[in-house]
Amino acid sequence: MIHRAATFLLTCTLLTGMHFTTDSLSAAEPATIVTFGDSTTATRGPLVVYSMILAKELPQQGVPVKVINAGIGGNTTQNAIARFEKDVLAKQPDLVVIQFGINDSAVDVWKDPPAKASRVSQKQYEANLRSLIDQLQQRDIKVILMTSNSLRWIPRIKKLYGKPPYNSDDPQGFNLFLKDYAQSVREIAREKQVPLVDIYTAFEEFDKHPDQSTDDLLLDGMHPNTAGQRKVADLLIPQIKKTLAASQK
Template sequence: MHHRVVSFIFCCTLLMGSLFCSPLLAAEKESAEPFTVVTFGDSTTATRGPLVVYSMILEKELPQQSIPVKVINAGIGGNTTANAVARFEKDVLQKQPDLVVIQFGINDSAVDVWRDPPKEKSRVSKKQYEANLRSLIKQLKEKQIAVILMTPNSLRWIPRIQKLYGKPPYDPEDPDGFNLFLKAYAETVRQIAKETNVPLVDVYAAFETYAKQPGQSAHDLLLDGIHPNTKGQRMVADLLMPQIKQVLAARKK
């Protein structure tokens, strides 16, 4: 009789444990499920040889700060926002992300004066650039996917780039001359972020602020006048992480 009572109690304990513990275990598993973050951009986002780009830093360091993430790098060199719109479904939406970081502008704003005959306008007009970004944001919001906008980083002349682009309307004698059109595209991103209530990481402003400090130069942050180097990628990641933590923490609620 005593044996039967003990067995009955033991079975009930297992049953009750399964009833009460299973939801807890499921909740723990669910909470441990990583957020999917897509970094969507051009060659300043894309992987680049052995360079540790900002998406790699995010994937390594955010989990160390109790933010489990899976980061998908959807950067492609040479891309404009026109390319971004064309590949958005395949490279972003189909990944079912929780958050998308968007950074375009360098290729959109470029005027290819080196062509024969020379181009006179940016590859993507500022008006179309704005429309493309707004379209991406609208689609993400409709699907309740969080978004962070980043301005493009600022640029600097190096001999190879100066040889290609150092012609009117660019001014090769102006150290800031390669940003002639890009600075207006960066301002467009700021305006869109404000009007759509989207978090903004102002990489352009951060690079320029760094360059204005005594003994410092924007070249310190660039591989080749265009692409962020290790220090530049580190700066971008450090600017992004607090914003990502804030956005993903809000999605937990």
């Protein structure tokens, strides 16, 4: 009888604890989220970008948030390091979503003379990402890493970048270096034990289904369109909810 009573009390205690954890997100002060990236993160005319979707839909799902979009077109992780204090740390975020890679990996073959290497070497890119994560973790700020979306040729991009080492005849030719930078993000996420949202893989998996292609998710071969931004948000929202819930424990 005593054993049953003790078991009952323990079960009630556990259930009460679970209930508190679930409710704590909606009862808490809004969490500040900074989306930190390049032009695929930045606002773009009338396009509803993923940060706007987060700001609208997370509160509707019981997760009050303030979302700050810190995306700037053309940025590499070198730029990210330079503006990190002002654009991220000064905002006192609870969570930072980091997505860079397209500009870092680009080889500017359109220049005169043509560039022969990526704007930021893969080794330096990895070091920059580690530095950003280390600074956040030292401050107990949660981090989510995202790979960049994959790319596709369109005539304007082919004119600029359709030269060696890129292969303009290969549908995957513009991802020549970006795919390796995406792999670096995956490895760093494992190393630093931070959540990963693999946008690159999601866009490529989308391409494998009949009657659809990655082009359907892109405005211009590079930037996610409405459908692409929706896909990013749909992948990110569950991970944000999970990450913020874990921080309440």
